[in-house]
Amino acid sequence: xxxxxxxxxxxxRGRARTPSAPLRLVTAIVALGCALPVAxxxxxxxxxxxxxxxxxxxxxxxxxxxxxxxxxxxVGAGATAIAVPLAWLTxxxxxxxxxxxxxxxxxxxxxxxxxxxxxxxSALGPRGELQGVxxxxxxxxxxxxxxxxxxxLVLTLFTYPLVLLPVRxxxxxxxxxxxxxxxxxxxSNWAVARTVLMPQLxxxVGAGAxxxxxxxxxxxGAVSILRFDSFTRVIYQSYRASFDRTGAAALAALLVLVMxxxxxxxxxxxxxxxxxxxxxxxARRLPVVRLGRWRWPSLAFCAAVALLAFVLPLAMxxxxxxxxxxGDVEWAExxxxxxxxLLLAGLAALxxxxxxxxxxxxxxxxxxxxxxxxxxxxxxxxxxxxxxVALALVxxxxxxxxxxxxxLAMLVVAMVVLFLPLAAGSARAALLQVSxxxxxAARVSGRSPLAVARTVTIPLARGGVLAGAAxxxxxxxxxLPAVVLLSPIGFDTLPLVIWQETxxxxxxxxxxxxxVLLAVSAPPLWLLVGRxx
Amino acid sequence: xxxxxxxxxxxxxCLALPACGDDDPGSAATGGDGGSLTIYSGRDEEYVAxxxxxFEQQNPDxxxxxxxxDSAELAATIxxxxxxxxxxxxxxxxxxxxxALQNEGILAALPRSTLDRVASRYRSDxxxxxxxxxxxxxxxxxxxxxxxxxLPGSVFDLTAPRWKGxxxxxxxxxxxxxxxxxxxxTAGEARTRQWLEDMQSNDVRAYExxxxxxxxxxxxxxxxxxxxxxxxxxxxxxxEVDGKDYPVKLHFFPGGDVGSLVNVAGVGLLTSAKQGGxxxxxxxxxxxxxxxxxxxxxxxxxxxxxGVAADPSLPALADIQSPDVDxxxxxxxxxxxxxxxxxxxx
Numbered sequence: 078x079x080x081x082x083x084x085x086x087x088x089x090r091g092r093a094r095t096p097s098a099p100l101r102l103v104t105a106i107v108a109l110g111c112a113l114p115v116a117x118x119x120x121x122x123x124x125x126x127x128x129x130x131x132x133x134x135x136x137x138x139x140x141x142x143x144x145x146x147x148x149x150x151x152v153g154a155g156a157t158a159i160a161v162p163l164a165w166l167t168x169x170x171x172x173x174x175x176x177x178x179x180x181x182x183x184x185x186x187x188x189x190x191x192x193x194x195x196x197x198x199s200a201l202g203p204r205g206e207l208q209g210v211x212x213x214x215x216x217x218x219x220x221x222x223x224x225x226x227x228x229x230l231v232l233t234l235f236t237y238p239l240v241l242l243p244v245r246x247x248x249x250x251x252x253x254x255x256x257x258x259x260x261x262x263x264x265s266n267w268a269v270a271r272t273v274l275m276p277q278l279x280x281x282v283g284a285g286a287x288x289x290x291x292x293x294x295x296x297x298g299a300v301s302i303l304r305f306d307s308f309t310r311v312i313y314q315s316y317r318a319s320f321d322r323t324g325a326a327a328l329a330a331l332l333v334l335v336m337x338x339x340x341x342x343x344x345x346x347x348x349x350x351x352x353x354x355x356x357x358x359x360a361r362r363l364p365v366v367r368l369g370r371w372r373w374p375s376l377a378f379c380a381a382v383a384l385l386a387f388v389l390p391l392a393m394x395x396x397x398x399x400x401x402x403x404g405d406v407e408w409a410e411x412x413x414x415x416x417x418x419l420l421l422a423g424l425a426a427l428x429x430x431x432x433x434x435x436x437x438x439x440x441x442x443x444x445x446x447x448x449x450x451x452x453x454x455x456x457x458x459x460x461x462x463x464x465x466v467a468l469a470l471v472x473x474x475x476x477x478x479x480x481x482x483x484x485l486a487m488l489v490v491a492m493v494v495l496f497l498p499l500a501a502g503s504a505r506a507a508l509l510q511v512s513x514x515x516x517x518a519a520r521v522s523g524r525s526p527l528a529v530a531r532t533v534t535i536p537l538a539r540g541g542v543l544a545g546a547a548x549x550x551x552x553x554x555x556x557l558p559a560v561v562l563l564s565p566i567g568f569d570t571l572p573l574v575i576w577q578e579t580x581x582x583x584x585x586x587x588x589x590x591x592x593v594l595l596a597v598s599a600p601p602l603w604l605l606v607g608r609x610x
Numbered sequence: 611x612x613x614x615x616x617x618x619x620x621x622x623x624c625l626a627l628p629a630c631g632d633d634d635p636g637s638a639a640t641g642g643d644g645g646s647l648t649i650y651s652g653r654d655e656e657y658v659a660x661x662x663x664x665f666e667q668q669n670p671d672x673x674x675x676x677x678x679x680d681s682a683e684l685a686a687t688i689x690x691x692x693x694x695x696x697x698x699x700x701x702x703x704x705x706x707x708x709x710a711l712q713n714e715g716i717l718a719a720l721p722r723s724t725l726d727r728v729a730s731r732y733r734s735d736x737x738x739x740x741x742x743x744x745x746x747x748x749x750x751x752x753x754x755x756x757x758x759x760x761l762p763g764s765v766f767d768l769t770a771p772r773w774k775g776x777x778x779x780x781x782x783x784x785x786x787x788x789x790x791x792x793x794x795x796t797a798g799e800a801r802t803r804q805w806l807e808d809m810q811s812n813d814v815r816a817y818e819x820x821x822x823x824x825x826x827x828x829x830x831x832x833x834x835x836x837x838x839x840x841x842x843x844x845x846x847x848x849x850e851v852d853g854k855d856y857p858v859k860l861h862f863f864p865g866g867d868v869g870s871l872v873n874v875a876g877v878g879l880l881t882s883a884k885q886g887g888x889x890x891x892x893x894x895x896x897x898x899x900x901x902x903x904x905x906x907x908x909x910x911x912x913x914x915x916x917g918v919a920a921d922p923s924l925p926a927l928a929d930i931q932s933p934d935v936d937x938x939x940x941x942x943x944x945x946x947x948x949x950x951x952x953x954x955x956x
Binding site: 304306314315316317318319320321322464467468471472475476479482483558561562566567573577580 | 648654655656675676677678679680682683684685686687689690691692694695696706707710782787941942943944946947951956
């Protein structure tokens, strides 16, 4: 145990705590940009403080607060419970076809929660397809999946890859020397997993679970379809049903507090541990654990998750696509939207990854008060509902940079604000596994800090940085509310087309663009999972 | 290091691309007295785009841009944009969003001559917005299963044993929620709550959408459902059956019953409009006979301008005994949502 989580020598810790001036400046700028939604909330609330207070000071608010926090924690826990075994099975065992499973179990990431929720209701709802199959057995209605259970199930199924990917990457990067040493000391596989693997996985698990939990806070699609009154649903209702921007802003400000609570909890778990290699040795072949009689239950577990979270939704989409008349499909429109989606997602992934890197660096190398503030500021956009972030950028964008208002550049900025933690979390977890002693050594040999970053740190952390970029890409390509309000006029994306198709008639008519959305998401996902062993 | 290169690439892409939403490469060159027109439309592109095309043909020097979205979200956006809004005109799916903008003082007064083309109940009292088309709440019923004499006189009668387990509604649908708001305004909170509870103990069946209710009635799954009137025309068209053979018929509740609420889609001009002239021109265009006929025939909605007939299978708008509700009051949806949730309908 002492092998992995020993406290680093004091002198390294002391020096690492103070970020350099340029790093402070860059991270301050990124943090201020990402905190625009909070500034907007303050502007709106101070505009009419009395009605903001009235919106909050109601008996429902406390239960809303508890409900949303419970959902977020439950989704984070559920995602971890699914993802950690999957990551270990696909990274470190002799699971039959583990490379295929590595890709298949990551695929739910490409399914937007609003589509996933609708599909699950259609399939497993009280009068869904499953009930139709069971009807001859005299089952007239299945138990309701609306409410907390349904929202939890859907959000867990479609967010667990956020935990799976970083944990799997971390498992592949681990230093086998530690495990060898532990085994040499006569510890069992299970003891090695508990005392050596788990502690080293904590940053990846924490970062992933936090992202899943925050996603659950900000999601509107799944909670509205599954009729669970989370903060986000009530905030949307304030805008849509009563045109009450002050009440919506007051609730969104409370949501930021919930986010801060989750963030602090995660930071507490992570604090005071080091995760890098014990020795600066080169990467070695990882030991493969033989599953033995656990092989079949393990396969069944992978298959069950893949079936629920990917195969079932995909089958529904294919079935509906086949039903929609081929002549009705506007291929030219879908192709144009696919091009726009790819362009936006590519630019957003690039911009977000670049801006997230200093934030990740700060968090990995100079943890302290400054990095905590920067982390909190850059996470707010991810935890807030898309409409709040969009309206914040409308408010500031049109006043500060009217030339760029509703331009592609501003849309990309919106995506940075929304998704920066995806890139930062992934990069930080990778940086934490790079030993600062390697960097020290390079410094001692006379290289500048930037040169050290370029020649030592970035190559070693590249996998995690690229994984972050792919996560941002996949999140952007699914994004709807901010795109509706901030895109250049006529810049249709795939979610916009799906939304238009489904509002004008049946949800089923959106199946073809939804399948295209899945298809164009596949290449970056392949990069994300297929590249690693 | 490749990062600076990527950064340069990214910045140049962003700067080069802001205008890439314009389909027309010559649009930047459009000048003269034609100018442009920017519309925020809460109505579907399917219904608006053909009219935009027509308008551009008639006014080739005007460059029209349309942002499509949810009516309430677009109204919220206009409000945040304030007097810098790029929008000249707001085309809303319902009166509520227009009422909200009117309360903010963001809408400009329309000329009397424009307002007078539409009956006073379908436009703003202050003259800040005007209805373009109407849609009526109706009971769509299965004419094979329900005799004329059995049709309820009021939406409140649907709680009778005759209708147990045989009626559908769509509690998440905005039109349904507007109707419940109207019921709260006319019959009061207590009676509305009672009705919502009684409907549920009468085994009302909840569906996601109006069109699904209609198909459930057509399939004989239920006998009647609360929907918007134009879904029947759509059903006839999609099934390509003769209107006489289509099993689902419309029943308009008589005597000013709240079940026959008529809501409108309408437009408002922004006080900040830079192209107020074109916005005014477009409003006139929507109220002109050919466009009113388009809505009547292609969408199946009620034209609001006198002299344009609705679809022949529908009763005239003037003959619908709709309840006396100020449409702007329907913006107060919060109470309705709370009521629907408290009674378990949502």
